[in-house]
Amino acid sequence: MKPSVLIVDDEQVFRVLAESALAAEGFEVRSAINIARAKKEIDRAVPDVVLLDRRLPDGDGMALLREIRAEGQSAPLFILVTAYADIANAVEALRAGAVDYLAKPVQPTDLLLKVKKALEVRGLRDRLELSQRLVTPQNVEPKSQAMRAFTRTLEQLARSPFTPVLIVGPSGAGKQYAAEALHRYTYPPTGADSSFVDVNCAAIPADLIEGTLFGWERGAFTDARSSRRGLIELADKGTLFLDEIAELPDHSQAKLLKFLDAQRFRRLGGERELEVSVRVIAATNRDVDAFVKAGKFREDLYHRLSVFVLRVPPLAERHEEIPDLAQLFVEQCARRMKKRTVGLSADALAKLSRYDFPGNVRELKNIIERAVILSAEARIEPEDIVLPPAARTEIPSNVFFGVSLNAEGSPPPVDEVERAYVQRVLEHMNGRRGAAAEVLGISYPTFLRRLRELGIDRDN
Ligand SMILES: Nc1ncnc2c1ncn2[C@@H]1O[C@H](COP(=O)(O)OP(=O)(O)OP(=O)(O)O)[C@@H](O)[C@H]1O
Ligand SMILES: [Mg+2]
Numbered sequence: 001m002k003p004s005v006l007i008v009d010d011e012q013v014f015r016v017l018a019e020s021a022l023a024a025e026g027f028e029v030r031s032a033i034n035i036a037r038a039k040k041e042i043d044r045a046v047p048d049v050v051l052l053d054r055r056l057p058d059g060d061g062m063a064l065l066r067e068i069r070a071e072g073q074s075a076p077l078f079i080l081v082t083a084y085a086d087i088a089n090a091v092e093a094l095r096a097g098a099v100d101y102l103a104k105p106v107q108p109t110d111l112l113l114k115v116k117k118a119l120e121v122r123g124l125r126d127r128l129e130l131s132q133r134l135v136t137p138q139n140v141e142p143k144s145q146a147m148r149a150f151t152r153t154l155e156q157l158a159r160s161p162f163t164p165v166l167i168v169g170p171s172g173a174g175k176q177y178a179a180e181a182l183h184r185y186t187y188p189p190t191g192a193d194s195s196f197v198d199v200n201c202a203a204i205p206a207d208l209i210e211g212t213l214f215g216w217e218r219g220a221f222t223d224a225r226s227s228r229r230g231l232i233e234l235a236d237k238g239t240l241f242l243d244e245i246a247e248l249p250d251h252s253q254a255k256l257l258k259f260l261d262a263q264r265f266r267r268l269g270g271e272r273e274l275e276v277s278v279r280v281i282a283a284t285n286r287d288v289d290a291f292v293k294a295g296k297f298r299e300d301l302y303h304r305l306s307v308f309v310l311r312v313p314p315l316a317e318r319h320e321e322i323p324d325l326a327q328l329f330v331e332q333c334a335r336r337m338k339k340r341t342v343g344l345s346a347d348a349l350a351k352l353s354r355y356d357f358p359g360n361v362r363e364l365k366n367i368i369e370r371a372v373i374l375s376a377e378a379r380i381e382p383e384d385i386v387l388p389p390a391a392r393t394e395i396p397s398n399v400f401f402g403v404s405l406n407a408e409g410s411p412p413p414v415d416e417v418e419r420a421y422v423q424r425v426l427e428h429m430n431g432r433r434g435a436a437a438e439v440l441g442i443s444y445p446t447f448l449r450r451l452r453e454l455g456i457d458r459d460n
Contacts, residue, residue: 002184003119004028006047008038008064009081010057014106018051021108022115023188034058042068046076049115051102053081054089062096069097077118081106144318153310154178158185164260166245166305167283169312172362175283176243178312182281183239197235202247210252211268214259220269232265236276245282245305246291250298256280257301280305315357315364322352325361329368330380341372344380351382351438383443419454426456 007018010033022029030047032038035058041047050068052061065078080093080101093101099118102111142148157165165182167175180196187194204212211220215230232240242248248256259265260280264273282305291297315322326344334341344352348371357363371384401424406412422436429435437447 002026002028003049004030004045004047005049005051005115006038006041006076007031007051008033008035008056008061009051009053010034011053014053014081014104017108018106018111021112025112027115035061035064038064042076049077049079049118051079051081051111051115052098055083062092065093065096065098079114079118143320143324146313146318147321150178150310150313153308154182154185157182157308157310161186161279162263162277163308164280164282164305165308165310166288167281167310167312168288169285170314170360171285172360173312173314174361175285175312176241177361178310179239179241179281179283182310183241183279186279187238194238195235196239196241197231198241198243199231200243202244206249206252209249210255213252214255214265214267215270216268217270220267224269227267227270230267232259232276232278233274235278237278239279239281242280242282244284246284246286246288246297253298253301257298257304260301260304315360319353322364323349325364326352326368329365330372333369333372337372339372339375340378341375341380342378344371345382347382347443348380348385351385351387354438355387381443383441383446386441415454418450419456422451422454422456 005018005022005027007015007022007029008031009015009018015031015033019029019031030041032041034056038050038052042050050065052065054061056064061080065080069075069078075097078098080089080098082089082093082101082103090101100114102114142151157163167178169175169178176198183194183196199213201209211228211230213230213232215228215233216224217227218224220227242256255265263277264275266273288297288302288306292299292302323344326349330341330343333339352364352367359366367385367387368380370386371380374384374386375381401421403412403417422440425436425439426433429439433447433451434444437444440447442450
């Protein structure tokens with residue numbers, strides 16, 4: 001989630017200078033030496049910013065800019081690098097859709113300033129800060145005790161890049177997010193690529209998983225017409241993330257254990273032992289202990305994996321993080337949906353803070369996404385925040401309020417039902433109107449207005 005920059009320049013001196021300046025600030029940096037390579041890099045992953053030289057061996061950088069911009073939507077921000085900063089050059093660059101331009105020779109401070117300014121324009125700045133917190137956690141302390149402990153563990157683990165790690169935690173708490181963070185800690189941005197390979201053990205059929213992980217040699221099985229590298233090889237000098245490890249079939253568990261012990265393995269049908277340097281991070285939301293006791297998970301593998309257990313605390317144990325996370329998600333969603341929402345009102349935040357998020361960070365993210373859709377204002381208000389019904393209320397789940405037919409035998413009008421219902425809720429909340437509004441999922445002023453309209457006054 002670090003903001004990424006693609007440098008397109010055939011001049012090595014400039015690339016090295018820009019790469020090191022940007023990497024030191026926590027950006028993910030890639031480079032390309034010509035237009036053709038730049039296109040490939042952009043196809044692979046759209047960067048946030050492209051630093052684009054105009055004079056390239058295979059054409060004018062401006063052509064690339066126009067082409068990518070024409071493709072639309074998720075176009076990166078372009079900063080053009082020109083030989084001289086004259087007005088004509090600048091105007092042409094900005095007309096073509098660049099956000100800024102730089103003149104050579106480029107000062108690193110100018111470069112950083114312009115890149116950051118460009119990101120700021122798009123509201124990505126907080127993302128940068130958040131990732132800087134991950135890259136250099138000593139700069140910003142997380143707000144909750146639970147996350148401070150968590151970050152310290154990440155830092156320690158980053159220093160032993162081959163130690164396997166088991167990440168546990170409830171669904172939606174951020175296990176995958178933690179795995180990616182650990183990967184970034186372990187391989188800080190240097191411009192060199194180290195891969196993070198992600199495998200969901202539950203999603204791959206049991207009889208294919210071994211081939212997927214370890215690869216195969218030609219002829220290993222009937223359909224193996226050519227040999228293939230497995231994901232472990234692709235993860236060399238990086239991280240192999242085995243999600244839902246509890247679902248890994250028994251025979252693959254044995255092979256994984258052997259690999260963990262030696263960092264060596266054989267492809268299926270292969271004779272040669274291959275050696276790689278890979279950190280295995282496994283994750284699960286299951287109770288692996290219970291799986292081991294039930295004989296569904298190998299005890300020896302469990303011991304090997306659980307030398308380091310990283311527990312991602314449920315969001316309920318780190319309520320202090322809610323405002324920062326909520327703000328981050330507002331900005332992400334607003335950008336994606338092209339809305340002008342910039343944040344949350346104090347009341348909206350207060351409403352979130354009272355909720356206990358059984359679905360953890362993922363649930364918070366979903367709630368914010370809905371709120372951004374509903375919100376008409378720059379700030380999200382409490383009524384934009386829709387909490388699931390179970391959470392709205394301390395009301396027992398058995399029948400709370402029934403509607404009976406009126407004297408004429410027909411169903412009562414809505415106002416009448418609402419009046420009775422609202423009175424019943426007020427009663428249940430011991431007359432606390434704020435709490436009743438909360439339970440009903442509407443804002444306090446709206447609730448008061450409705451009370452007046454329904455003719456329910458203070459003493460009811
Ligand atoms: N600290 C964080 N900062 C920003 N986003 C986060 C953070 N933690 C989690 N998220 C986001 O919350 C969502 C859920 O996180 P993630 O997928 O890592 O959960 P999980 O624990 O792997 O869940 P599951 O058990 O269901 O697989 C993701 O969209 C992730 O990007
Ligand atoms: Mg997950």
